[in-house]
Amino acid sequence: xxxxxxxxxxxxxxxxxxxxxxxxxxxxxxxxxxxxxxxxxxxxxxxxxxxxxxxxxxxxxxxxxxxxxxxxxxxxxxxxxxxxxxxxxxxxxxxxxxxxxxxxxxxxxxxxxxxxxxxxxxxxxxxxxxxxxxxxxxxxxxxxxxxxxxxxxxxxxxxxxxxxxxxxxxxxxxxxxxxxxxxxxxxxxxxxxxxxxxxxxxxxxxxx
Amino acid sequence: xxxxxxxxxxxxxxxxxxxxxxxxxxxxxxxxxxxxxxxxxxxxxxxxxxxxxxxxxxxxxxxxxxxxxxxxxxxxxxxxxxxxxxxxxxxxxxxxxxxxxxxxxxxxxxxxxxxxxxxxxxxxxxxxxxxxxxxxxxxxxxxxxxxxxxxxxxxxxxxxxxxxxxxxxxxxxxxxxxxxxxxxxxxxxxxxxxxxxxxxxxxxxxxxxxxxxxxxxxxxxxxxxxxxxxxxxxxxxxxxxxxxxxxxxxx
Numbered sequence: 342x343x344x345x346x347x348x349x350x351x352x353x354x355x356x357x358x359x360x361x362x363x364x365x366x367x368x369x370x371x372x373x374x375x376x377x378x379x380x381x382x383x384x385x386x387x388x389x390x391x392x393x394x395x396x397x398x399x400x401x402x403x404x405x406x407x408x409x410x411x412x413x414x415x416x417x418x419x420x421x422x423x424x425x426x427x428x429x430x431x432x433x434x435x436x437x438x439x440x441x442x443x444x445x446x447x448x449x450x451x452x453x454x455x456x457x458x459x460x461x462x463x464x465x466x467x468x469x470x471x472x473x474x475x476x477x478x479x480x481x482x483x484x485x486x487x488x489x490x491x492x493x494x495x496x497x498x499x500x501x502x503x504x505x506x507x508x509x510x511x512x513x514x515x516x517x518x519x520x521x522x523x524x525x526x527x528x529x530x531x532x533x534x535x536x537x538x539x540x541x542x543x544x545x546x547x548x549x
Numbered sequence: 550x551x552x553x554x555x556x557x558x559x560x561x562x563x564x565x566x567x568x569x570x571x572x573x574x575x576x577x578x579x580x581x582x583x584x585x586x587x588x589x590x591x592x593x594x595x596x597x598x599x600x601x602x603x604x605x606x607x608x609x610x611x612x613x614x615x616x617x618x619x620x621x622x623x624x625x626x627x628x629x630x631x632x633x634x635x636x637x638x639x640x641x642x643x644x645x646x647x648x649x650x651x652x653x654x655x656x657x658x659x660x661x662x663x664x665x666x667x668x669x670x671x672x673x674x675x676x677x678x679x680x681x682x683x684x685x686x687x688x689x690x691x692x693x694x695x696x697x698x699x700x701x702x703x704x705x706x707x708x709x710x711x712x713x714x715x716x717x718x719x720x721x722x723x724x725x726x727x728x729x730x731x732x733x734x735x736x737x738x739x740x741x742x743x744x745x746x747x748x749x750x751x752x753x754x755x756x757x758x759x760x761x762x763x764x765x766x767x768x769x770x771x772x773x774x775x776x777x778x779x780x781x782x783x784x785x786x787x788x789x790x791x792x793x794x795x796x797x798x799x800x
Contacts, residue, residue, distance in 0.1 A: 352642075353642040353646075355642065356647055363620070391670045460744050465671065465715055467716060467769070468553075469551070470552065491624070493715070494672070495671075511550055512551055533623065534624060535624075536589070536624055537623070539623060
């Protein structure tokens with residue numbers, strides 16, 4: 342099996358690569374590429390993302406044909422895709438970081454700044470927070486409710502259809518921290534930095 | 550609920566861990582990769598490497614250490630010390646660091662903070678402030694505590710937030726290595742001044758100091774070196790103690 346981590350120059354993906362390789366060992370082939378044909382032929386795709394919503398969308402659009410290839414992979418062919426952090430946020434129709442930017446539009450909704458209640462809550466939301474699993478998701482197999490995950494973000498994904506939400510976390514309000522819509526999975530937290538429990542989520546995705 | 554973080558810090562010189570006392574007196578304390586792994590297995594919320602090889606000799610040793618550590622530790626890794634440019638930051642991130650802390654370069658050229666947070670995201674840019682009390686204010690020091698910039702630490706903290714820093718790592722130079730506790734006054738003043746998380750550093754001698762850093766210093770995270778290094782306390786003991794004092798931690 343081939344799992345491809347999309348390298349579209351969206352910032353630092355070393356930790357994502359290291360964690361997937363650690364979990365995959367020799368059983369699964371982990372590729373890191375922006376080559377469209379390699380993405381098309383893989384069994385699963387990981388879409389990381391760091392920095393701002395706008396910078397990630399811009400970086401994605403800079404690689405000719407990448408958005409179309411990802412659309413074909415996830416929407417037409419319905420193959421499993423995992424978005425991490427801004428990778429998840431880009432599923433939305435629109436994001437408001439820096440300036441209004443169009444997302445991939447895979448899961449209807451918007452990405453807006455976390456309401457910090459006039460400075461009562463520090464931003465970015467950095468550190469370990471517990472997740473509240475609201476529906477069984479395939480990537481949460483053997484993951485206990487209230488497990489701690491590592492977060493770093495200032496913006497949150499607000500989907501229109503609440504049924505896609507698989508977990509939330511409590512910071513200022515209930516923030517959506519995981520979604521599942523058919524073959525599309527996303528985590529706002531960083532499984533690659535969430536210790537053994539995070540690696541288990543990666544393992545679940547690889548074994549889908 | 551967001552948990553307060555405990556961050557063991559390893560001072561690394563020429564690829565080996567040393568312990569710093571007032572930034573001067575150093576003693577070998579082992580292999581950084583092994584120690585980082587022990588800390589992450591023991592429940593450390595993050596690991597911090599401070600490369601005190603600094604700008605002169607053997608700068609490349611830290612890249613090797615970071616690369617090896619990031620393949621074994623799956624909690625966030627922050628690396629600081631001698632980071633001069635956007636290119637240095639890029640290199641450390643490529644080796645597997647999750648965050649980079651910038652000290653001297655942020656004072657000398659604040660553009661480095663603005664540029665790098667724009668390029669890599671503010672989530673990975675930590676500005677380290679070494680502050681020393683002078684009368685009723687604190688001044689920012691650079692070059693591993695050797696040079697006084699004369700800049701007011703509180704104003705500087707605010708400026709760095711504006712420039713795009715994601716976190717501030719605040720070290721009291723008066724307390725560093727003394728084991729008498731954090732400079733609570735400094736921590737709480739900076740923490741109240743900015744909306745980004747503050748990591749308290751410098752002076753931890755016992756577990757109550759960690760409690761004070763969070764409760765009184767209003768820090769989001771507490772960094773400590775020596776109490777963990779020579780087996781005085783494990784990270785788990787520290788977390789259990791904070792938990793017993795009603796401080797939310799990840800256990």
